[in-house]
Amino acid sequence: MATLVAEAAAPRVSSGLWRDALRRLSRNGPALIGLFFIAVFVLGAILAPYISHFDPTVGKLTDRYQGPSLTHLMGTDKLGRDEFTRVLYGARISLTVGVTAVLFGLIGGVVVGSIAGAAGGVVDGILMRIIDVLLAVPGILLAIGIVSWLGHGEVQIILAVGISYSPQFARLLRGSLLALRESDYVTAARSMGASPARILLRHMLPNALTPLIVQATLAAATAIIDVAGLGFLGLGPGDPRIAEWGEMLTDASSFLQNYPYLIFFPGAAIVISAIGFNLLGDGLREALDPRLKR
Amino acid sequence: MLRFIVRRVLVSVPVLLGLSVILFMFLRLLPGGGPAEAILGQHATPQLVAQISANQGFDKPLYEQYFLYIGKLLQGDFGSSFIDGRPVAQTFLIRFPGTIELTIGAMIFAVGLGIPLGRLAARHPNGWIDGMVTVISLFGISIPVFVLGYTLAFIFGVQLHWLPTSFQLDPRLDIDPVTHFPIIDALLTGNWDNVLDAISHLLLPSIALGSIPLAVITRITRASVIEVSNEDYVRTARAKGLTNRRVDNRHIMRNAWLPVTTVIGLQTGALLAGAVLTETVFTWNGVGSWVVSSVQNHDFIVVQSLVLIFAIIFIVVNLIVDVGYAFLNPRIRYS
Numbered sequence: 001m002a003t004l005v006a007e008a009a010a011p012r013v014s015s016g017l018w019r020d021a022l023r024r025l026s027r028n029g030p031a032l033i034g035l036f037f038i039a040v041f042v043l044g045a046i047l048a049p050y051i052s053h054f055d056p057t058v059g060k061l062t063d064r065y066q067g068p069s070l071t072h073l074m075g076t077d078k079l080g081r082d083e084f085t086r087v088l089y090g091a092r093i094s095l096t097v098g099v100t101a102v103l104f105g106l107i108g109g110v111v112v113g114s115i116a117g118a119a120g121g122v123v124d125g126i127l128m129r130i131i132d133v134l135l136a137v138p139g140i141l142l143a144i145g146i147v148s149w150l151g152h153g154e155v156q157i158i159l160a161v162g163i164s165y166s167p168q169f170a171r172l173l174r175g176s177l178l179a180l181r182e183s184d185y186v187t188a189a190r191s192m193g194a195s196p197a198r199i200l201l202r203h204m205l206p207n208a209l210t211p212l213i214v215q216a217t218l219a220a221a222t223a224i225i226d227v228a229g230l231g232f233l234g235l236g237p238g239d240p241r242i243a244e245w246g247e248m249l250t251d252a253s254s255f256l257q258n259y260p261y262l263i264f265f266p267g268a269a270i271v272i273s274a275i276g277f278n279l280l281g282d283g284l285r286e287a288l289d290p291r292l293k294r
Numbered sequence: 295m296l297r298f299i300v301r302r303v304l305v306s307v308p309v310l311l312g313l314s315v316i317l318f319m320f321l322r323l324l325p326g327g328g329p330a331e332a333i334l335g336q337h338a339t340p341q342l343v344a345q346i347s348a349n350q351g352f353d354k355p356l357y358e359q360y361f362l363y364i365g366k367l368l369q370g371d372f373g374s375s376f377i378d379g380r381p382v383a384q385t386f387l388i389r390f391p392g393t394i395e396l397t398i399g400a401m402i403f404a405v406g407l408g409i410p411l412g413r414l415a416a417r418h419p420n421g422w423i424d425g426m427v428t429v430i431s432l433f434g435i436s437i438p439v440f441v442l443g444y445t446l447a448f449i450f451g452v453q454l455h456w457l458p459t460s461f462q463l464d465p466r467l468d469i470d471p472v473t474h475f476p477i478i479d480a481l482l483t484g485n486w487d488n489v490l491d492a493i494s495h496l497l498l499p500s501i502a503l504g505s506i507p508l509a510v511i512t513r514i515t516r517a518s519v520i521e522v523s524n525e526d527y528v529r530t531a532r533a534k535g536l537t538n539r540r541v542d543n544r545h546i547m548r549n550a551w552l553p554v555t556t557v558i559g560l561q562t563g564a565l566l567a568g569a570v571l572t573e574t575v576f577t578w579n580g581v582g583s584w585v586v587s588s589v590q591n592h593d594f595i596v597v598q599s600l601v602l603i604f605a606i607i608f609i610v611v612n613l614i615v616d617v618g619y620a621f622l623n624p625r626i627r628y629s
Contacts, residue, residue, distance in 0.1 A: 133312040136605040139567030141585065145601050148589045149320055225438045229571055232440050233586050246440075253444060253575075260448050267441035274436035 024287040031283020037276030041269070045091035054082035056089040057241040065259055074265040077251065083262065086243035087269050093237065093244045094273065097157055098224035104162030106216050109169025110205075116170065117177025117208075118200045124174070131167045140164070140226050147230060152238025161226050165219055172215055176208035210288040217281035221274040228270050245270050299617055306609045313605055314367065317598045318360050324594060328352065333376050335592055372599035377591050382599040386581065391474040392462055393580035396572065397565045399500030404507035405558060412515025412554075413542075419520055427512060434509025439568050443502035443575035450498060458495050460577040467491060503572040507561035514557045518550040525549070552623050559615025563608045 025031055044051065059080030066076045074083035116127040134142065146160035180186055181204070189199050230236055231246025240247070245266040252262030324332035330346040331338045347353045351362055366373070372382035415427035451459035462476035463469050467488055469479050476495065480488040522528065523546055531545045569582035577583070581600065588596040 129308055129312065132309045133316065136309050136313055136609055137601055138563050138604055138608045141567050141570060141601060141604055144570070144585065144589060145320070145597065148592075148594070148597055149324065151325060221436060225436075228438060229440065232438075232571065233574065234590055249440060249444070256444060256448055257452050260452070263441075263444045263448070267438075267445065270441060271433070271437045274438075275432060278432060278436050 021284075021287040025283055028283040028286060030279045031287070034276045034279025034281075034283060037272050038280065041091045041095060041273050041276070044088050045095055048085070048088040048092065052082065052085040052088060054085040056081065056085045056243045065255075067259075068261055075259070075261050077248075077262055078255070083265055086248060087245070087265050089243040090245045090248060090266060090269065091273070093154065093242065094224050094227055094270070097154055098161070098227045099220055101158045101161035101227065102165060102216055102219045102223045104158055105165030105219070106169050106212065108162065108166035109171075110173055110212070112166065113170035113173030114177060114200055114205065117174040117181070118196065118204065120178070120181070127170075128174070131170055134163070134167045135171075137164075140229055143226060143230060144233065144235065147235045152235065154237050157227055157230055157235075157237070160230070161223055164226075165223065168219070169212060169215065172211055173208055176211060177204055180204045180207055214281055214285040214288065217277055217284055221277035221281065224273055224277070225270060295617075295620065298620060299613075302613050302616055306613065309609065310602075310606065313602060314364060315360070317602055318363050321594055321598050322352075322356065322359070329594075333592065333594055367602075372603070373595040375588070375593050375596050377588075377593050377596075382596055385584070386600075386603065388471075388474050389579060389581050389584055392476060392578060393566070393569050393573070393582060395462075395475050395477060395496065396499055396503060396569055396578060396580060397562065399496045400504035400507065400565055400568075400572075401558070401562060403500050403504035404511050404561070408508045408511030409515050409554065412512045413519055413547075415512070415516045416519035416523065419516075424516070427516065431509035431512045434505045434512075437505060439502050439505065439571045440575050442505050443499070443572060446498045446502055447575070457498055458491075459498060462492065462495050462579060463488075464491050464495075499572050499576040499578055502575065503565060503568050506568065507558075507565065510557055510561055511554065515550070515554050518553045519546060522546050522550045552619070555622060556615060556619055559611060559618065562615075563611045566604055566607060566611075 048056075059076060059082065061080050063072075063076050063080035064078055066072050066080075068075045072082050072084065074087060077083055077086070112127055112131070116124040137145065142164040143157075143160040146163060147156055150156040150159060177200075186199060186203055189203050194202070228244075228246035228249070231244045232250050234247075234250065236242075236244045236247045248266040249263060252259065252266070256263060321329050328343070328347070329352050330343045330350070333346065334342055351359055354362070370383055372386070374381050375385065378385075411427050411430070415424040418424060447459040450457045458464070463480065469483055469488055472479055472482055477489060477492045480492040528541060528545050531541045536544075566582075569578075569580060570585050571582070572578065573580045573582035574586050581603075585597065585600050585604075587593075588600065
């Protein structure tokens with residue numbers, strides 16, 4: 001109760017709110033599990049060359065389709081490449097591409113959303129209609145369309161997934177900003193002669209950030225799934241030697257009957273990393289907005 | 295009400311026009327020289343490029359091309375595939391019923407399981423059932439449909455041999471595609487074994503596709519029921535001595551339905567996108583797998599038209615949801 005009163009009395013985002021949020025997060029079991037999952041994959045991706053001495057791109061043809069063993073923890077694939085090594089290196093693509101795509105979408109969404117929310121009127125109307133057009137194409141289909149246009153490659157995937165995610169961020173931010181425009185402290189700042197840019201950057205954006213942070217964390221989970229989905233559909237990085245979880249699944253799908261472990265391990269990697277971001281996102285939501293705690 | 299519907303339809307028109315401009319430019323600005331070169335790919339020879347450009351009107355001024363494009367769209371002409379030469383609209387009508395059936399199957403699975411699970415979890419919030427339901431819905435949103443699809447195919451198809459893992463009907467049955475709805479076509483043969491075959495083909499894809507809506511519907515039902523349960527009129531109803539069952543059905547569910555129906559509608563649109571992946575896993579002959587094969591074959595006219603058609607369907611579904619919502623909720627007065 002005391003913290004609630006203190007927060008309500010705080011005139012703007014202070015280090016207190018963030019410290020409180022961090023404390024609540026550190027007591028949230030599921031969120032810590034999520035953070036742990038993410039940390040495992042991040043460390044695995046960074047330290048991949050030290051954890052495994054196998055080459056993710058080249059294998060020994062004599063070692064094809066070996067089941068999981070002590071040498072090959074997750075077995076080997078059709079070219080004799082070590083599956084464990086490929087899952088580790090795959091984390092590099094999935095995490096960097098997935099997270100960068102969300103950041104790209106977030107930046108795009110914040111720019112469009114703040115212009116729309118701060119300007120209002122005609123500008124807001126035009127920008128929101130453009131957002132409506134993008135939102136009219138359901139889910140991964142927009143990303144498929146963009147990749148088929150831009151061609152293969154990691155940057156293309158980041159652009160495609162990022163563009164397909166930016167409308168939701170823009171909408172979310174615009175909604176918060178429109179509500180904040182009428183708040184007392186914004187009126188106060190305006191009456192004191194603060195410039196529109198200052199009001200937006202100093203007073204409105206910091207107060208509209210928390211839902212965006214939560215949404216971006218949850219979006220990272222779906223972005224990893226979408227990136228793998230593009231790879232699964234043959235729209236991945238384009239170089240078949242690169243280890244990418246979605247493409248690994250496609251490669252393995254024809255051997256489901258005899259070598260199911262080739263589906264299981266990359267599949268589990270996608271699911272566990274998505275669970276990690278989902279748990280962390282839910283935890284952040286509860287930590288940043290204690291009123292939502294159920 | 296009628297005015298509300300008309301207004302909602304009118305609002306969709308600029309959205310579709312905007313999308314048509316983007317898709318029109320999509321085809322014209324394809325990397326690789328020009329639209330004809332991009333479509334032909336490595337088969338491009340100067341003669342073929344000239345022939346296709348003249349044929350498709352690519353050599354005319356842009357604004358003229360756009361009006362031609364819109365004019366054709368309004369007549370229901372979505373262009374033709376460069377792979378098999380068939381009109382997109384014709385193939386669409388053959389393939390769409392399969393996707394509708396898959397979407398309905400997934401929705402039956404998600405609603406049929408999600409609402410009871412959500413109600414069960416809401417009865418004892420933070421109890422062990424609630425905990426299990428939370429974990430199930432966490433898995434539901436975290437597992438990609440293609441991973442779940444292959445897992446189901448491996449367990450129920452490869453290992454147990456209980457269910458088929460590809461196609462809508464057993465090709466050996468030789469069932470006439472009359473309506474192109476697999477189950478209805480099977481029914482038309484008058485043979486129950488055929489109907490069972492069609493249903494058995496539908497089960498695994500529906501479960502795989504329905505996993506995300508299942509998670510979302512379970513969560514929203516749980517949250518909505520808990521919220522309504524804390525209302526004063528529910529306490530009053532209990533104080534009156536009404537049975538739990540009556541309070542549940544008459545006072546809680548009636549009000550808890552509203553957010554649940556909205557989410558069901560929104561998820562129906564999302565299912566269309568999910569069908570792209572599900573149909574690929576289960577070699578389901580629908581619109582989703584067609585999008586994928588068209589992208590892989592660089593059949594750009596089909597891709598362009600399908601994105602537009604998906605958007606139209608998505609907008610229509612959302613419209614139905616909004617109208618249904620206004621209909622169900624008299625507290626909302628649309629002016």
